[in-house]
Amino acid sequence: MSHTHSRTDPAAAREAAGPAAGPAGRHVVVIGGGIAGLAAAHRLAGSGARVTLLEASARLGGKLHADEIAGVPVDLGAESILARRPEAVELAREVGLGDDLEPPAVLGAALWTRGRLRPMPKGHVMGVPGDLGPLAASGVLSAAGLARLPLDHVLPRTGIDGDVAVGAFVAARLGREVVDRLVEPLLGGVYAGNAYEISLRAAVPQLFTAARTERSLITAARAVQARAAVAAGAGPVFNGIRGGVGRLPLAVADACRAAGVTIATSAPVRELRRTGPHGWQVRLDDRALDADAVVLAVPAPVAARLLGAESPAAAADLGSVDYASMALVTMAFRRAHLDRLPRSSGFLVPPVDGRTIKASTFSSRKWGWQDAAGGDTVVLRTSVGRHGDEGDLAWDDTDLVRLSREDLGEAVGLRAAPVAARVTRWDGGLPQYPVGHVDRVARIREQVAKLPGLAVCGAPYEGVGIPACVGSGHRAAREVLGTLVERGEGGAGE
Incomplete structure (x- = not known):
């Protein structure tokens, strides 16, 4: 040395x-x-x-960046804080932002898959269902995909020797459709990564631990949910900060x-x-x-x-x-143009559906402070790119806005032109696990x-x-x- x-x-x-x-x-x-x-x-x-x-x-x-678009405060990077881990919320209080912590509106989210928006089923751990009822009602899976799920209860235990990819393990227990339609978009929202490459031990450690003791993955997910509910109490799962994280x-x-x-x-x-x-x-x-x-x-x-x-x-x-690159497309619209927007906080898009955007957040619906600050202007954003699927990032900013609008038009019928748009590129922004x-x-x-x-x-x-x-x-x-x-x-x- x-x-x-x-x-x-x-x-x-x-x-x-x-x-x-x-x-x-x-x-x-x-x-x-x-x-x-x-x-x-x-x-x-x-x-x-x-x-x-x-x-x-x-x-x-770093990846936290508050700014504005059309006079409305926005986050151009991460926009929410997991409240069930205390460190960030406690730090916000220590530096005088405690009174500005605000949870998102309780609207639910959706998946744009199999041709239309479908409600995000409740009762899952990063897409792994602990409750099959909401999943069946959502229409996210085909009849064949739903029929595959009960096999999890009779299949022999799938051993985990040290570590395993989330996608491979979940597909072995529940079938590929659960991975492609549920796990992929949710993991992509956190890591901008590929479920068939991401480590179960690193990305979903509680499920990794439970899956090593439970024969059924569904039972393991249910156990993780129960423990999380007890630990969380009545507090919010996520928090934002008025004016932006x-x-x-x-x-x-x-x-x-x-x-x-x-x-x-x-x-x-x-x-x-x-x-x-x-x-x-x-x-x-x-x-x-x-x-x-x-x-x-x-x-x-x-x-x-x-x-x-x-x-x-x-x-x-x-x-x-390794790192994944992505881009966030933030757009401001006149409120009257978005009056038919679904009553949700936004939607995720499974990569298997072949769309350009991987997610869209209806920001002014999700955050009350942003809705109040916007007046006649509302904000939404889309994300583009994930690890191994970054070809669309070669488009220039104008084209990324156009492609996002085209997908939004098909997903939610949005045809209006934005009054302002900003593209924020996070090149090499998210480490892969x-x-x-x-x-x-x-x-x-x-x-x-x-x-x-x-x-x-x-x-x-x-x-x-x-x-x-x-x-x-x-x-x-x-x-x-x-x-x-x-x-x-x-x-x-x-």
Whole structure:
């Protein structure tokens, strides 16, 4: 393992040094200004560390991005927070957004499949049914697909040896139609991925655990639902934030600054090197920073590049993480033009149906705050692209709007022209969790743990949702704080 001595000037080195014992005064550099990095910086600052956060782009927030269209506030990235995991909701309250948390309207969702919109059946776990009644009533499956389901109760147990793809396992128990019509669109909505590649253990861990003990997958799904209902109590499953979930990273950044965190945007890190048994040097284009610890809150390819010299094994695993690209098409319409829109929050589209769009959200119907803010203007959006099916992303923005409108016309009869439209492209936006991903993450963490004062966090590791990323940032903060406490007296690069 190579070590490079600090090349900063003495004044910069003294500034980076922390004279006090434990985390107080210690300098931690957080690389990456998405919600995971911001959550880590917020926790570190609250523990007394001196924190610098560096973001390569000109904007904080990563995949959370609040903006506006036709004067209406919108999210151009993720728009909801899973409320059954507490980390993100708790963080929102800590930074002053507690009163702005708002669940979506209770309207239900639909599937555009087999030629028309059909209600999303209730009683499932990521598309795996625990209750066959709502599924039969929805019309999502053909008669042959429904007739296949009871075999799950008499088939021998399907063994799970370590890990298995969601699609392969569900198809073996319930038939391919359940995967193609239900599991695929739901998993695609989270990962923009392919159910026949995504790991059951990584993507649906509760179902993975239950399926290893129950002979029937339907029974396993029912057990997972029952446990989730008890854990959730009467609270909402999801929450939004008035004005957009994209307000969350900005509020966290404000809280970080108030706590003394130095935040720099348009500050790409070019090199990361150890400067001794404990110290680190972070090199940018025009300067270098010495640090007692570093948190890497960046996409896997960036982490692989930065760790190439210090941990080739971790870099190799990080470099193997694949990503999906997608685009969100956000459109504003006059309210009168959407008065015949179905009373739902939107719909998902199974890839097997061969449409351009993979989903549509009736945003102004889903979020009361957006409906109230819009006045005569209502907003909806579509998503295009998923892993292995990104050809439509080659179209330019105008064509993506056109193709989205064509699908919407066929799905819900929408013929009006939007008064405004925006296309937001998330190139390489969502890490994929294929079979073996959990073991890959364990290997990465094992290698990173060999480098004192280094931690990683973000979507490539334990979940792509906002609470998972916040929790990942908090875990990284705990890890580096633990090493600083253990180290005791001394400063950066000691």
